[in-house]
Amino acid sequence: MSERVIPLIDQRLKARAAVVPTTPIAATGLLGDALGRPLRDLRISVTDRCNFRCSYCMPKSIFDKDYPYLPHSALLSFEEITRIARQFVAHGVQKIRLTGGEPLLRKNIEILIEQLAALRTTEGRPLDITLTTNGSLLERKARDLKAAGLRRVTVSLDGLDDAVFRAMNDVDFPVADVLRGIEAAREAGLGPVKINMVVKRGTNEHEILPMARHFKGTGAVLRFIEYMDVGATNGWRMDEVMPSAEVVRHIHQELPLVQLEPSAPGETAERWGYADGSGEIGVISSVTQAFCRDCNRARLSTEGKLYLCLFATQGHDLKPLVRGGASDAELASAIAAIWQGRDDRYSELRASMPPDQSTGGRRIEMSYIGG
Ligand code: SAM
Ligand code: SF4
Ligand code: SF4
Numbered sequence: 445m446s447e448r449v450i451p452l453i454d455q456r457l458k459a460r461a462a463v464v465p466t467t468p469i470a471a472t473g474l475l476g477d478a479l480g481r482p483l484r485d486l487r488i489s490v491t492d493r494c495n496f497r498c499s500y501c502m503p504k505s506i507f508d509k510d511y512p513y514l515p516h517s518a519l520l521s522f523e524e525i526t527r528i529a530r531q532f533v534a535h536g537v538q539k540i541r542l543t544g545g546e547p548l549l550r551k552n553i554e555i556l557i558e559q560l561a562a563l564r565t566t567e568g569r570p571l572d573i574t575l576t577t578n579g580s581l582l583e584r585k586a587r588d589l590k591a592a593g594l595r596r597v598t599v600s601l602d603g604l605d606d607a608v609f610r611a612m613n614d615v616d617f618p619v620a621d622v623l624r625g626i627e628a629a630r631e632a633g634l635g636p637v638k639i640n641m642v643v644k645r646g647t648n649e650h651e652i653l654p655m656a657r658h659f660k661g662t663g664a665v666l667r668f669i670e671y672m673d674v675g676a677t678n679g680w681r682m683d684e685v686m687p688s689a690e691v692v693r694h695i696h697q698e699l700p701l702v703q704l705e706p707s708a709p710g711e712t713a714e715r716w717g718y719a720d721g722s723g724e725i726g727v728i729s730s731v732t733q734a735f736c737r738d739c740n741r742a743r744l745s746t747e748g749k750l751y752l753c754l755f756a757t758q759g760h761d762l763k764p765l766v767r768g769g770a771s772d773a774e775l776a777s778a779i780a781a782i783w784q785g786r787d788d789r790y791s792e793l794r795a796s797m798p799p800d801q802s803t804g805g806r807r808i809e810m811s812y813i814g815g
Contacts, residue, residue: 456514456812459749459759462778464770469780471534473566477752477786484710484740486537488525489814490553491545492746496578497614498602499678500642502811504614506677518747522552524766526559528744531776533563535783537742539572541598543814545746548581554592561593574598576640576814580617582625586632597629598638598667603651604658612648626664637664638726644671645686656695660722667713667726673794674754675809688727692716695725710738730754736789743813750779751813753788759808 475483492514497504520528529540540560547553560573572595579599589597601622602612609619629637641648641655652668659666668691673680695701700719707715712735713726729735743751748766749759760782765775 456745456747456749456808458757459761461764462750462760462762462782464765464774464778465781468773469777469784471531471776471780473534473536475535475780475783477783479737479787479789481710481738481786482740483532483536483742483783485539485541485742486529486532487541487543487741487743487814488529489544489744489746489812490525490542490547490550490556491519492812493549494544494546494578494811495549495580495615496546496617498612498642499614500644500671500680501675501678502809503677503679507811514747520744520746520748520763520766522556522559524748524763525556525744526563527772528748528762528766528775528779529560530563531772531779532742533565533571534776535780536566537571538565538569539574541814542573542575545811545814546578546580547575548577548585554585554588557589557592557594572596576600577625578613578617579622579625583621583628586625586628586634590632590634594634596636596638597634598640599626599629600640600642601626601655602641602644603648604654605651608648608651612644630663635663639664639666640669641666642669642671643686643691645684647684649686652691652694653698656699656725660699660718663723665724665726667728669728670731672730672754672810674807675811676807677809682731685731687732688714688729689732691727701725710735710740730791731794734789734791734794736792739789742783745808745813749813750782751808752782752786753790754810754813755790755807756788757807759813 494502497507563571565571573593574596575594576598603609604619606619610616626637639659643649655666670688671685701716702719704715704717704724713728715724715726717724745759748763749761751759765778
């Protein structure tokens with residue numbers, strides 16, 4: 445029998461246990477990393493499972509029925525997640541995004557949202573709580589999510605053509621159901637809904653204009669994402685990346701665009717408005733234009749490992765502290781020490797990196813730490 449190699453297994457296991465520094469670091473809301481970047485945005489993966497098999501994220505050949513997903517006992521409980529999130533908020537986090545895997549597959553996710561919605565920023569304001577979903581369960585859940593305290597949702601949708609979308613999600617899931625989910629989110633008050641479209645050259649670039657036409661004037665903000673070299677299983681190739689500049693040019697030819705100011709520091713998307721005032725689109729150029737300089741995002745995996753970059757090869761395991769009796773102050777100190785040591789800027793370095801020095805096949809999967 446031929447041996448099946450799953451490179452990410454080692455990556456998940458490879459994490460340093462977080463340690464409490466001998467000199468405590470008080471939470472002042474003003475924590476900076478080694479490059480002076482503040483900590484503002486926490487992305488929490490609530491499950492490593494998904495009901496889709498998008499080829500750029502969880503290809504079927506690897507994520508099959510024998511794939512060793514995390515056992516339930518390894519997952520952080522909602523109380524543990526909220527406790528960790530509270531320390532991040534004390535260090536300055538203002539925005540929390542729930543992700544996965546498919547976050548709506550996590551049972552009773554509304555309870556977690558309620559707990560997170562009760563947290564307050566260091567200025568005493570509620571957090572901006574959002575969620576990224578493939579939309580498959582959104583029609584059913586939108587109202588409850590809103591009632592629990594969710595502010596907005598981002599829905600991933602890679603095309604309007606049913607055959608193209610069914611092939612990209614690779615589980616034959618129809619476009620119409622996602623569109624109904626988007627509508628339900630809007631009706632529930634989870635807007636403005638952002639729509640994420642990963643553009644893969646040779647697969648769905650012909651869907652760019654139909655998507656732009658469809659969402660123009662609806663209040664939804666369509667964002668085109670460059671296909672990224674995350675993980676180690678999607679067989680990423682540079683020639684399948686369609687640079688955002690090309691996407692903008694393509695849309696501009698038919699639907700004139702003007703560039704808009706960024707809405708917030710550290711914003712990943714470059715904003716463009718329709719010249720006729722009927723709304724805006726965004727482009728996320730993680731491959732062709734690095735935005736590490738302002739990157740204020742931390743990522744917490746489903747099992748409590750902290751990643752300082754989407755392309756990190758190693759996490760910092762907070763679970764031993766959380767389950768080992770550390771106090772809140774100790775946990776906060778440990779998180780502070782990790783963030784203070786952060787000098788990650790993978791996208792900036794990628795362009796100048798010789799292939800043999802790139803992290804190549806050793807990166808963590810997007811479905812594990814979330815987008
Ligand atoms: N399952 C949810 C979803 O699809 O929205 C949340 C998790 S998913 C990992 C988060 C985002 O990452 C999605 O918008 C997805 O399209 C994007 N994504 C996944 N793999 C990607 C890749 N290789 N390049 C660019 N974006 C990717
Ligand atoms: Fe699932 Fe989202 Fe990854 Fe697609 S992008 S496989 S929906 S986690
Ligand atoms: Fe942030 Fe890493 Fe992406 Fe740079 S490559 S923007 S540091 S997540």
